[in-house]
Amino acid sequence: MPIRKSVCAVLALVGGLAGGAAAQVTYEQGGATVRFQVFDPAANGGAGLWTSTRTAFPGQQVEWRVVVSYTGTRTDLFALGEARYQPTVSNADNVGTGAAADQIGAWRNGGNSGNGLPGSMLSTAEGESGAPLATYGRVNYGGVAANAATNNGHTLFRHTAGSEGAPTGNWLRIAGSFVSQWPRELNFPIPPLDVTANDINRILLGTAALQVSQSLDAAHHTAGTQNLVVLRQALVLSNATSTRTIQISSFRESFGRVGGVSGADEGDDRRYIAWQTGPSDNWGHRTTEPVIVPATITFIPSPGAGVAFVVFGLGAACRRRSGLGSVVPFRSTP
Helix, strand or coil: CCCCCCHHHHHHHHHHHHCCCHHHCCEEECEEEEEEEEEEECHHHHEEEEEEEEEEEECEEEEEEEEEEEEECCCCCEEEEEEEEEEEEECCCCCCHHHHEECCCHHHHHHHHHCCCCCCEEEEHHHHCCCCCEEEEEHHHHCCCCCCCCCCEEEEEEECCHHHHHHHHHHEEEEEHHHHHCCCCCCCCCCCCCCCHHHHHHCCCCCCEECCCCCHCCCCHHCHHHHHCEEEEEEECCCCCEEEEEECCCHHHHEEEECCCCCCCCCCCCCCEEECCCCCCCCCCECCCEEEECEEEEEECCCHHHHHHHHHHHHHHHHCCCCCCCCCCCCCCC
């Protein structure tokens, strides 16, 4: 897919900032966690809680978010600088439209967000809230705008049976509007390498949490390295009638890559999240191979079915303990 000049200009700005700090960049193996969380309104005595697992039923809306934390050994890091990733929903219902398929919440400003676009970013309070929002999107970290001029606003892509290079199965994936192709594996242990400009663009134009140094933009800067909410969304479940397990997560190939196209670093497939080392730094410290922690939703066709499932499980356990063996559920003859 062609890329407009305005997109290239944005990438040149990002590359220029990164290149200006290249001599000072440090690396740390591990040291970052990207955690996906779902909100369970029934937890915490009914007060609700952001957690890693919950049960949901047809037609329900499940609030979810992305939280980034530094987990390394340095004590002098100041703030998040750059995190590029693409959220995914596995085992999705992609059949039909509306209630006949899984959906996500409406994007704020149509998915075009950035600190340079007033009113397009979500606030800290909206990132912390587990209540449904009218619109969703990036939280706080919008140092580079994905705006109407670049035509790369946040977009939902559906993948079925390996379409557009995706893994098998049914998936939802969030990325910029240019990234219809699932980013591919770029680790080439045996030459020749064949990293292309399109490969790198599918990373750069994905979802991103970015901010320049506090010195350059104090008005929009957020300090801190722990439990940083960078995205809020919702999953509106279909009216499917079968139990399934859904994971909201991401995948390694969508994260920022140290190596570029050709050159001495082309074979450097380390993936990273970058941090600021002080108020004047953009993203001088990179933590490589971040840990991705998914959130899991157990989809049950109806609350009654959930109760029946639990009762059946307890009954089976009792029978095993009493020596009666396993229980085979009744099946009617077609």
